[in-house]
Amino acid sequence: MRFDVITLFPAQFAALTEEGVVARALQRQLAQIHLHTPRDYTTDVHRTVDDRPYGGGPGMVMRYTPLRLAIEAAQAEAAAEGVQSRVAYLSPQGERLDQRQIERISAAPGWVLVAGRYEGVDERLIEDCVDEEWSIGDYVLSGGELAAMVVMDAAIRLLPGVLGHADSARQDSHSSGLLDCPHYTRPETIGDRSVPEVLLSGDHQAIERWRLQQALGRTRQRRPDLLQGRGISEVEQRLLDDYLLEAAR
Numbered sequence: 001m002r003f004d005v006i007t008l009f010p011a012q013f014a015a016l017t018e019e020g021v022v023a024r025a026l027q028r029q030l031a032q033i034h035l036h037t038p039r040d041y042t043t044d045v046h047r048t049v050d051d052r053p054y055g056g057g058p059g060m061v062m063r064y065t066p067l068r069l070a071i072e073a074a075q076a077e078a079a080a081e082g083v084q085s086r087v088a089y090l091s092p093q094g095e096r097l098d099q100r101q102i103e104r105i106s107a108a109p110g111w112v113l114v115a116g117r118y119e120g121v122d123e124r125l126i127e128d129c130v131d132e133e134w135s136i137g138d139y140v141l142s143g144g145e146l147a148a149m150v151v152m153d154a155a156i157r158l159l160p161g162v163l164g165h166a167d168s169a170r171q172d173s174h175s176s177g178l179l180d181c182p183h184y185t186r187p188e189t190i191g192d193r194s195v196p197e198v199l200l201s202g203d204h205q206a207i208e209r210w211r212l213q214q215a216l217g218r219t220r221q222r223r224p225d226l227l228q229g230r231g232i233s234e235v236e237q238r239l240l241d242d243y244l245l246e247a248a249r
C-alpha cells in the first residue's frame with residue numbers, strides 16, 4: 001500500500017519513517033510513504049502557500065493552487081505504479097475514525113493524505129480534490145501531520161507480514177471489538193503483587209479463557225458502548241457474569 005502525504009513539514013514524518021514497526025515495514029517494502037510539500041508547486045519568488053482569510057479574522061488559510069498541484073503530482077506518481085489513490089483530508093470536521101475505518105483504509109491500494117496547517121485550507125480545494133475527510137478525535141492539533149501519522153501507523157501495522165506474531169488477527173485492542181486484557185512479564189512478584197496464577201499454569205485453554213474474560217470485563221466496565229455495537233455470545237456472557245461477580249466481591 002502507498003501513502004502520499006501533502007505537508008509543509010515533511011521532517012515531522014521521521015517519527016514514522018526512522019524507527020519502529022512502520023520504519024521496518026517501509027524498509028521491507030510492505031508499504032510506501034512519499035512526502036510532497038506544496039511549496040514545490042508555487043511559482044512566486046516567495047513560494048507563498050498561504051494567504052489572509054476573506055472576511056477577515058485571525059490566522060491564515062492554505063492556498064488552493066499549490067495544494068491542488070501537489071495532490072495531482074502525488075496521484076500521478078502513484079498511478080505510474082498502478083495505484084489509483086483517493087484523497088483524504090485530516091481535519092477536526094472529518095468523520096471520526098475507529099478500527100473498522102482503519103481496516104477499510106488499510107485495505108485500499110493507496111491514499112493521498114492532505115495535512116492542513118494554519119487555520120485550514122481553501123474550501124474549494126476540499127470540494128474539488130478531497131474524497132474523504134477524517135478526524136482522529138474531537139480535539140484540535142496545530143497541524144494535520146500528527147493525525148496523518150496516526151492513520152498511517154494504525155493502517156500499516158494491519159498489513160500482512162508487518163506485525164511479528166503469526167496470528168495477524170491477534171486479539172489486540174479493538175480488533176476483536178474488545179479492550180485488551182492485562183499483560184505481565186518478569187519478575188513474577190513485584191512488592192506484594194504476583195502474576196495471576198492461571199498465566200503460570202501452562203494450561204493454554206484456561207489462559208485463553210482468562211484473557212477473553214478479562215477483555216470482556218474491562219470492556220464492560222470502561223467502554224460499555226463497545227459491547228453494544230459488538231454483541232456478546234452466551235459463553236462470553238457467562239464469563240462476563242463471573243467477572244462481574246468477582247469484581248463486586
Ligand SMILES: NC(=O)c1ccc(NCc2ccccc2N2CCOCC2)nc1
Nearest residue numbers: 090091116120135136137140141143144
Ligand atoms: N482531530 C483531528 O483529526 C485533527 C486534524 C487536524 C488538526 N489540525 C490541522 C487542521 C486541519 C484542517 C483544518 C484545520 C486545522 N487546524 C489547524 C490549526 O488550527 C486549528 C485547526 N487538528 C485535529
